[in-house]
Amino acid sequence: MFSEKATRGEKLSSVKLTSVQYGILLMMLALVAGLWRLQVLGADNFKVLAEQNRIRKVPLLAPRGKLFDRERHLIVDNYPSVSCFLIREQNHNVDGDLPMIAHGLHLDLNDLENTLRHYRASPGYQPIPIKQEVTPDELAFIEAHRNELPELETIDVERRLYPRDGFAAHLIGYVGEVSEEMLENDMRYAAYEPGDVVGKAGVEQTYDQLLRGQDGSRDVIVDSHGREVGYLRTQHSVPGQDLRLTIDNDLQRAAELALGDRNGAIVAMDPRNGEILAMVSRPSFDPNAFAVRIERSEWNKLITDPDHPLLNKAIQAQLAPGSTFKILMSVAGLQEGIAQDLKVNCAGGWGPYGFYHHCDEKHGAVDIHNAIPYSCDTYYYQLGDKLGIDRIAKYATEFGYGQKTGVDLPGEQAGLMPSAQWLMRTYHHRWYPDETLDVSIGQGAVEATPIQLARIISGIASGGHLVRPHSVFPDQLPADFRKALVDTYPGSGEAYVPIDPQNWEIITDGMAEVTMPGYFHTAGSAHLEGIDLAGKTGTAQVMSHEALGKTNKGRSTYPNVWFVGVTPRRNPELVVAVLWQNGEFSYYPARIGAKVVAAYVEKKRRLANNLQPTKAPATTAPVEVGAVWTAPDANAKNAADREAARIHAGHFFINPESGTPESGSSAQRREAIGPAAVRPSQVGGLLPARRIGTP
Amino acid sequence: MSTRSLMGFRDFDWTLLGVVLLLCAVSVVEIYSATLHTKFLGFHTRQMLWIAGGLVVMFILSRIDYHRLLDWVPWAYGVFLVAVTAVLVPGIGHKALGGRRWIKLGPMLFQPSEWMKLILILMVARYFANLGARRLTWPDIFKAMALVGVPMLLVLKEPDLGTALTYSPVLIAGLFLGGINLRQSLILGTVGLALIGGVWTSGKLLKPYQKARLTSFINPENDPKGSGYQVLQSKIAVGSGGIWGKGTAKGTQTQGYFLPIPYTDFIFAAFSEEHGFVGALFVLLLYFFVLMRLIQNAQTAADLPGSLIIMGVVAVLTFQIAVNVGMVIGFMPVTGIPLPLMSYGGSSVLFTFLALGVAMNVRMRRFVN
Secondary structure, eight states: OHHHHSOTTOOOOHHHHHHHHHHHHHHHHHHHHHHHIIIIISHHHHHHHHHHHHEEEEEEOOOOOOEEOTTOOEEEEEEEEEEEEEOOOSSSOOGGGHHHHHHHTTOOHHHHHHHHHHTTTSOTTSOEEEESSOOHHHHHHHHHTTTTOTTEEEEEEEEEEOOTTOTTHHHHOOEEEOOHHHHHHOGGGTTOOTTOEEEOSHHHHHTHHHHSOBOEEEEEEEOTTOOEEEEEEEEOOBOOOOEEBSOOHHHHHHHHHHHTTOSEEEEEEETTTTEEEEEEESSOOOTHHHHSOOOHHHHHHHHHOTTOTTSOHHHHOOBOOGGGHHHHHHHHHHHTTOGGGOOEEESSEEOTTSSOEEOSSOOEEEOHHHHHHHTOHHHHHHHHHHHOHHHHHHHHHHHTTTSOOOOSSTTOOOOBOOOHHHHHHHHOSOOOHHHHHHHHTTOTTOBBOHHHHHHHHHHHHTTSEEOOOBSBOGGGSOHHHHHHHHHHSOSOOSEEOOOOHHHHHHHHHHHHHHTSOOTTOTTGGGOOTTOOOEEEEEEEOSSOHHHHHHOOTTSOOSOEEEEEEEESSSSOSEEEEEEETTOOOTHHHHHHHHHHHHHHHHHHHHHTTOOOOOOOGGGTSOEEEEEEEEEOOTTOSSHHHHTTSEEEEEEEEEETTTTEEOOSTTGGGOSSOOOTTOOHHHHTTSOOOSSTTOO | OHHHHHHHHHSSOHHHHHHHHHHHHHHHHHHHHHTTTSTTTTHHHHHHHHHHHHHHHHHHHHHSOHHHHHHHHHHHHHHHHHHHHHHTSTTTEEEETTEEEEEEETTEEEOHHHHHHHHHHHHHHHHHHHHTTSOOOHHHHHHHHHHHHHHHHHHHTTTOHHHHHHHHHHHHHHHHHHTOOHHHHHHHHHHHHHHHHHHHHHOSSSOHHHHHHHHHTTOGGGSTTTTHHHHHHHHHHHHHTTTTOSOTTOOHHHHTTOSSSTTTTTHHHHHHHHHHHHHHHHHHHHHHHHHHHHHHHHHTOSSHHHHHHHHHHHHHHHHHHHHHHHHHTTSSOOOOOOOTTTSOOHHHHHHHHHHHHHHHHHHHTTTOO
16 A cells, blocks of 8 residues: 555645745735726726627617698608618628628628628728618518527618609609718718718708607617617607698699600799799609619619709709890880880891891881780890890899799709800900890890799799798798708898889780780790780790701700799789790790699689689690591582582691681681581691791 | 544544535526526536535545555556547547547546546655655656646647646646755746747647637737637626626626626636626635635645645646636636636536545545554
8 A cells, every 4th residue: 555655754844835825825816906907996997898798779760751742731751661780799700691691681792792891991880781671581581590690680760752753853852871972071961870861852951950850779788699688778769850841732743744754844933932832843753762772773874864854953954044034124124214115126137236136027016015925036136235234134133143042952053144244254255245135035145044034033023022932831940940041052032123013014914915815926825714824935046056957966956945924914923934945936835834824723713612714725726737628518419419519628727625717816817717527636636836827 | 444434524624615515506506697598597406416426426535545546546547548548539539619528438428638637636646755855856857747748748639728737737736845946947947938939839739729719818809709709708797797796697798698608617707797896706715715725734634645635636726716717807818727616517526526535535534644
């Protein structure tokens, strides 16, 4: 046994054992010191870290404010949807999971990798939005892979639901994810975070601050796998403010239908207060495509379209106003005391400076009373020559040409009102009097937007009271927001430029004549029976006649045409401005405008239980028809004889409304009287000839 | 025989056993708390069974005279050296958790490297007792080093760094108590450091993950997703416990699975989180008491081998406590060394009780001549 040979009596030295004891004591003290450092000195810090570990802030997104029309009909609503985010805080390398995520969420792997790369520099706690509009099966995929893919997080969001057919799309605008550029360069977006949805156009952009509401958050307790274990604190979101727009759904619909798919714009406004009742721009787009991240191909299509669908032409198309400028010319001429006594013999043009400036017609004797309905260029060449560019520019600027109106929509253009000073400053040469003649008929360098024309013409028809157009009732806005709005969208706004009452009457009466049937009247075909529609047409060539002959490069070279109309003629309650790009003839937009006016008046009367049918303008005009026809001999004894008794040939005018031949003021120009057998359906589709019996 | 056995149990260290059982109770409660919401719920009852088993083997072992154990131990050393080598052979060794550490004996998994610890304690005690109290010569030192070094390298090869490292305190304690002088220990220390440096840079003996684990504790924030994660989460758990702790089953780090394996290697972190600085201090005091009591027993042992045996046990326990608690509070690398008497696990519990049993054995025979 070992004990036998063991060294009995020998012992370990107690010094060594004591030193071992001190060693152990030292070690224990070191451990206690370590515990003290963590648990007493560092406790606060580590408590925060522990909380961060287990508590995840889940945003509760505020539903965006809804949009209603002036009669509180819903226009823009929200619908619930689910977005998927990727969270990087996890102790988990995400890269290996990407193919699985891409497959499960139906994403392109390259796109997903690019998205992640894009966010690489951003702070780690920030979730990366990887998929919007998660479908039920994708949601099931995420739920089923909570353990394998703890980095995926879903958030309930409310998405925008816009009218499907692009109804009022330009006025309403659209929302989208806030871009890096906006975050970095725009002070207004300082408080926003990547992934936030913001208004990017129209009312959505202007009133974003009110519409977006206040996002809430919820502290969710999670375990290390990211599974939700419970909730701590919930800060509820504050929904965005609902806004009541000034637009009238019925009128908007009428304007949309009236413009059809013509390239142009319509603005309908209440001249008394600037409330925009309808605003259409064509071509249009579907704002729902922007609600989720827009497809690249879709976006490319929108921005490369030569007709610029994203442009709100009602406030952004700057084009020569053409003859609509003559209203302003009339104001300037009368106020300066020149136009009253100006009598002109129109022989088809005028050219005192070496270039002959054409008029459309040989109007003969023209004074201020018929210059407006005739739209006689010769008259306005001479008036403009007498006024001079400086006086024209002074009046034009006073009434708002060349200045923004201050409409509460982003991206408004100011147009342009040339002057001698402007020419010197911009092109460094003196104003040549001949150039004044072009300006006098709204060409040359003059440019205006539809909303500008609506404000100016209705201001003149209101005796000089100009308004600031707006699309949202201001009484819903907080005071400071309303103040900031004026700063954000500056413009000439409310103004009063007095017009002498007798001058005012002359001009408005002249405008009313424009839509009265009459020879030389430019928009007689837009006449509305029983409605006092006063207005002015405009035609603006897009090219000079020489250039027009040489090239058109596939683009239409028809002139841009305008109509601005008010009803009633003095102190109007509605103004309509219509622009049809390359529309060729100015009475086309006049009829479009008349349809909007008719819709407005009819609705008003219907609401007042005072139904008086208004006649649609397009069908009141006489139609020129060329035909060969027979008239049965009523006196013949048998049917065979009755056939082909007389053969007639020629062309004649017929009133498509009743199907009966024309019997109006121009009836004397008929060459033959058509039979009653010609039905409207046979001729209703034909475009009416413009002038009867052109010499 | 009967009177002798009665006398023996009168001399049994009941105080030590009481403190040990107190630690076991703390362990069971904390295992329960840490597994409350996991699939491991019920481990605390298993731990109680292990403790009961440990008590039984402790009493059995304390019945056998430790001199007899010292007689047998060379045979056991030989057998287990073969077993540790056999583990490395793919057909025999059973692979799990990334290491080939087990041998399958019927339904039981048997880990020879754990048993090797106890055998080495006895083996080293026997070796230095045979040398007596005389000065150590260099051949004496090299033999002792070979005695511990061979199984250590074999276990390191499994790979099981944690267990291999626990062999070293046995050697160090043996050399220190066996009579190494200052000059020798300085030379050995220098050579040892150079060897460690060589092993580290050669990159052959240590696997990359082992290296990473050994360094990441210094700066866990640099690598919060990799091996530093465990250290970081452990420090957060301990630190956030504060002075009084969050309460049993209320530790967010423990209950939310942020703390890795809170019922075994990181049980001290879980306990510190839920019971704070006060609780942690209490447990450390218990350990301190156990160690001091054992050293006292070594002092009163009847002969040199008895003292050396107990001091071997003290060395292993001290090493494990220092490394485990040090790891939990971020002083030491993550090596996978369990905390004796606290961590869940049959091998660990059995070894500790067997080691304590040997120590009891020595104490019970302190008056025997």
